[in-house]
Amino acid sequence: xxxxxxxxxxxxxxxxxxxxxxxxxxYGATPYLFWYVQSPGQGLQxxxxxxxxxxxxxxxxxxxxxxxxxxxxxxxxKPSVHWSDAAEYFCAVGLNDYKLSFGAGTTVTVRA
Amino acid sequence: EPEVTQTPSHxxxxxxxxxxxxxxxxxxxxxxxxxxxxxxxxxxxxxSFYNNEISEKSEIFDDQFxxxxxxGSNFTLKIRSTKLEDSAMYFxxxxxxxxxxxxxxxxxxxxxxxxxxx
Numbered sequence: 481x482x483x484x485x486x487x488x489x490x491x492x493x494x495x496x497x498x499x500x501x502x503x504x505x506x507y508g509a510t511p512y513l514f515w516y517v518q519s520p521g522q523g524l525q526x527x528x529x530x531x532x533x534x535x536x537x538x539x540x541x542x543x544x545x546x547x548x549x550x551x552x553x554x555x556x557x558k559p560s561v562h563w564s565d566a567a568e569y570f571c572a573v574g575l576n577d578y579k580l581s582f583g584a585g586t587t588v589t590v591r592a
Numbered sequence: 593e594p595e596v597t598q599t600p601s602h603x604x605x606x607x608x609x610x611x612x613x614x615x616x617x618x619x620x621x622x623x624x625x626x627x628x629x630x631x632x633x634x635x636x637x638x639x640s641f642y643n644n645e646i647s648e649k650s651e652i653f654d655d656q657f658x659x660x661x662x663x664g665s666n667f668t669l670k671i672r673s674t675k676l677e678d679s680a681m682y683f684x685x686x687x688x689x690x691x692x693x694x695x696x697x698x699x700x701x702x703x704x705x706x707x708x709x710x
Contacts, residue, residue: 524701
């Protein structure tokens with residue numbers, strides 16, 4: 481069955497430390513890939529996207545993600561987190577049908 | 593920067609009542625969507641809308657739901673007779689649509705409407 485998996489429900493990271501959030505997908509073809517962030521009480525903000533080409537994509541707020549076809553993964557990274565990065569992060573995929581399918585989300589807590 | 597707006601931010605209604613959730617997509621966007629997120633669960637696709645008709649809908653989007661673009665700016669989701677299980681955050685999204693012949697999935701989301709059915 482087609483699915484998007486975010487294995488980590490909750491991650492706690494110290495301010496200034498690096499962050500990596502995992503995302504795996506299970507689809508017959510390579511989907512379009514996205515990361516969204518949701519701060520408390522806010523909507524979903526697009527961090528970055530992958531359609532094709534360079535497998536390392538840069539996004540807003542200092543985030544980057546790497547598409548690895550062999551692993552069906554699209555992991556999100558940030559070299560040095562800030563307290564304002566505390567939020568919920570969603571991986572999403574799109575196929576040729578214009579809808580997005582979301583993972584369950586990873587909540588990131590940043591400690592001082 | 594253009595953004596998707598939604599009203600109201602919070603709606604409380606009694607079971608069996610009709611509700612209309614409103615969205616103003618980004619002005620040059622052609623595709624419109626509704627998603628919902630039940631507390632503690634995934635964001636789920638409900639429906640996509642293009643050229644004044646539904647292009648795709650999920651199994652959640654049954655006869656109790658309808659969408660409309662009543663004018664050139666608003667996009668609405670109506671729930672005819674709300675149930676307790678309709679309580680959720682409802683997100684509207686929009687995207688440019690086809691760009692250069694390729695589907696263009698970059699969807700921009702509004703802040704959501706929290707619907708509480710009592």
